Amino acid sequence: MLSQFRPAIFMILLFTAFTGLAYPLAIAAIAQLAFAVQANGGLIERDGKVVGSALIGQNFVSDRYFHGRPSATLGSDPADPAKMVEAPYNAANSMGSNLGPTSKKLVDRVNGAIEAEFAAGRIGMVAADAATTSASGLDPDISPQYALAQVAAVAKARGLAEDRVQALVEAHSDNRIFGVFGEPRVNVLKLNMALDTLR
Structure with missing residues (x-):
């Protein structure tokens, strides 16, 4: 045995x-x-202090910064931990919305995002990533089209010339990997950090 x-x-x-x-x-x-x-973790530092990750998006809400795409992540309600509330870019709860194309909640959210972009004067034509969430809810990148659509509003909020802000977006736009994989993209955190250096 x-x-x-x-x-x-x-x-x-x-x-x-x-x-x-x-x-x-x-x-x-x-x-x-x-x-x-x-x-x-793709950590990004400024003055020796970690300010974020190039791999996980952050929720920029000020008009002085470029905004990332909407996030559908959730978090615990501080008032009632048994309930969940919207918590954009919650890295502890990565997920998409899982809402189908016939969902009224999805349609309302997309329409609300489009109306908000128009009301803020950030866009003339809506880029898809301006109104739709990513599968993870943590996407750190936006399309160059969405970034360029925000140039006028960001330049106005900062009192900068639009051509300077547009040049910054173009300088921070990455092409497809090896010219084949993925889509052209702009990392929002890196772009906003570069924006802070403009005078």
Whole structure:
């Protein structure tokens, strides 16, 4: 009987060491070598202080900053922890809205976002990411079209010339990876940090 247990225990220990220790450590080492920024959370610092992550969006609400796309993430209601309330860019609760195209709540939210953009004078034509949420609710990037549509409002709020703000957007626009993968994009946090350096 003991002769049957020995190989089983040995195999459990061997595969625990391999899949529970060696493999994760090897993948972590490869990630640190090949993708160090992403493996460490894409943290962005200013004056030695972490101000955010290039991989997770933030909720910019001031007219002085470029806005990210809407976020459908939720958080606990401070008044009643049993209930959930809207909490944009809540990284602890990443999710999309899961609302279908026939959902009145979705239609109302999209129409409300479009009306808000027009009312703020940020857009003349609505970019899709100005009114729709991402699958994670944490998307840190917007399309160059949405960023350019916000130039006039941001320039006005800051008292800057529109061409300077537009040049900043164009300088911070990234193309498709290898010219094939993904879509052109602008990282909102990096753009807003660069905007703060303009005088």
